[in-house]
């Protein structure tokens with residue numbers, strides 16, 4: 001019955017997937033991750049360079065833009081695999097997000113090139129405590145100073161903020177409009193609060209105190225580029241979550257097959273079989289939700305934003321449950337740092353906080369759904 | 379004193395509130411509220427304060443120093459302590475081993491062990507689970523071999539909570555390897571400083587070290603430290619586990635504390651320029667949880683008032699409360715962490731475990747540290763105290779009587 005259908009991955013995608021899987025098993029095994037996280041390491045520039053060498057940072061970007069071609073579906077395959085592999089390095093937030101944002105605003109070819117080659121690590125400081133995914137809710141100020149601008153205020157959840165070479169910062173200009181600013185990360189006027197995120201990946205607060213920066217975009221063009229890059233990044237985070245769900249199932253199924261209590265393997269209990277059946281069902285649904293969001297990335301901005309927000313709300317709910325069950329089925333071992341399963345759950349919790357939690361995204365989707373209904377009724 | 383009418387309970391509640399206001403130190407309450415597990419000095423320190431008032435062992439019979447409260451008063455007391463941010467006391471001592479000693483111990487054991495528990499002088503840890511004996515506890519393999527006036531204990535325990543705080547360890551070991559699983563187990567009390575006993579921390583997901591492994595390598599324990607009869611330990615354990623579930627399973631007071639916290643923070647946090655509490659999706663979710671918490675609370679009150687009846691779940695009610703109580707605590711701590719937005723993703727050092735970090739500046743609002751840790755700790759609540767799947771098996775058994 002499957003013979004009629006066309007394969008769901010192209011030959012190129014199959015190669016990308018194989019390469020990403022090999023990368024995870026060879027370069028980023030769990031034991032190595034555990035050593036790094038114990039030592040407080042959030043990001044390894046050598047690993048970052050290896051990812052660049054594989055061509056991942058230019059994937060999905062046209063050749064004119066400095067990339068290697070390919071589609072966002074290809075990028076999502078990598079994101080999913082890195083989610084499954086619990087790779088610490090922030091592929092989505094420090095490669096996909098800044099590169100697409102820069103391509104969106106135009107210019108900045110030097111920096112795009114250095115992102116693609118892995119030479120420069122770029123962090124996007126877009127979030128603030130009150131933003132919750134609304135990238136236009138910005139309190140950080142930019143005031144003209146000499147030929148440039150002076151930035152003041154606090155950005156939260158800056159992924160890569162500890163290791164970046166270059167920062168892209170959103171800020172509000174004196175006339176109330178928004179701008180995107182570029183500056184070197186290492187400066188006395190940029191200080192940090194916090195150390196890392198709960199899944200041990202990179203992320204912290206950056207405080208700007210009269211930090212001198214260059215304006216690289218502003219007005220509507222910048223707002224459109226930022227919203228588009230956000231939706232692309234959110235979709236990739238959702239793909240990572242799908243990877244985490246898949247990984248949860250892949251470590252839990254053998255665990256409960258081997259673990260014996262009451263003289264039998266845990267997997268012989270039908271209650272646990274059904275639990276895992278539900279986890280598998282949710283994985284399939286979640287992957288479809290991401291593919292659907294990918295199909296909306298070229299849609300008009302309001303539709304695109306709503307569909308991506310809806311995808312995030314759904315994937316976060318399904319992923320949270322599946323990764324919780326992974327812990328539950330491991331018993332006490334699930335709570336420990338020694339076992340892989342708990343890291344998947346922490347990843348789901350961390351991605352939930354990024355760009356607004358599931359309630360916030362669900363209410364944004366709800367608003368869109370209702371306005372579509374009103375339009376149709378008129 | 380044994381209040382029964384609503385008025386009397388109201389007066390009692392006020393009395394407890396007044397006491398807490400006067401006697402619960404601010405810094406202790408602050409640490410008690412932050413979500414990290416209580417430090418040893420806070421658990422014992424609070425127990426000492428309560429002991430001066432005669433309130434440190436609400437569940438104990440009066441002959442052992444209990445205050446003679448009704449079940450409803452005990453419940454009100456627990457609730458008020460929680461809401462005020464009082465640290466959790468050493469339940470292993472007060473709630474688990476003490477009732478076993480009272481019911482099955484010798485007079486000498488009662489005289490020796492009960493007063494220091496009542497007065498908050500020693501910390502007790504529970505050594506039941508083993509690497510390959512979790513849900514199937516009766517398959518435990520640690521052995522105790524009698525040699526004259528002593529037993530020699532060898533084996534390994536795991537998941538011993540607060541092992542690093544421990545002064546004394548109550549534990550189970552196999553004394554008759556030939557007997558049927560449950561029939562060959564005995565119950566021992568061991569000073570953790572006994573040679574051959576080693577405690578090693580386990581790192582849990584939020585980065586703290588409240589869980590431990592305990593290794594026994596020819597640990598010699600006097601026969602006088604065995605509770606009750608040899609090979610009868612399983613009976614005492616069932617009694618202990620029943621108490622654990624009945625008194626602590628639902629954790630209704632902590633559920634109310636979560637509701638209160640969420641409401642406080644959701645008024646301060648904003649989304650789309652409005653207080654988070656005004657976001658309809660968020661508020662609906664909170665309302666649903668509140669309804670369920672109140673119904674759990676009502677269930678506990680019914681059990682307190684009428685005992686186990688057919689209409690409140692009968693013999694399965696302990697399991698019912700454990701399953702629903704822990705699931706609710708999980709949903710509430712999920713929401714709690716979501717309430718603080720970006721800061722829900724941040725790692726915060728456990729300041730109850732690393733006091734030197736207490737006064738360090740941190741990212742986010744002052745209530746952010748500890749919420750993530752509490753969420754992870756609640757994840758474990760459906761695993762410890764008899765995993766929820768095992769509780770469901772118990773509930774099903776009463777339904778189908780197999």
Ligand SMILES: Cc1cc2nc3c(=O)[nH]c(=O)nc-3n(C[C@H](O)[C@H](O)[C@H](O)COP(=O)(O)OP(=O)(O)OC[C@H]3O[C@@H](n4cnc5c(N)ncnc54)[C@H](O)[C@@H]3O)c2cc1C
Nearest residue numbers: 328329331332504506507512513537538539758762765767
């Ligand atoms: C935070 C924490 C604190 C703890 N504190 C202590 C302590 O102080 N002292 C102590 O002695 N122990 C303690 N424990 C241990 C706890 O009692 C065990 O973790 C628990 O009994 C489960 O055992 P396990 O971890 O080996 O899981 P397993 O028994 O291996 O179970 C794994 C999964 O299989 C499921 N399962 C097992 N049997 C069945 C079945 N028949 N049908 C359906 N599903 C089944 C379980 O529900 C679980 O989801 C603690 C555990 C935790 C996580």
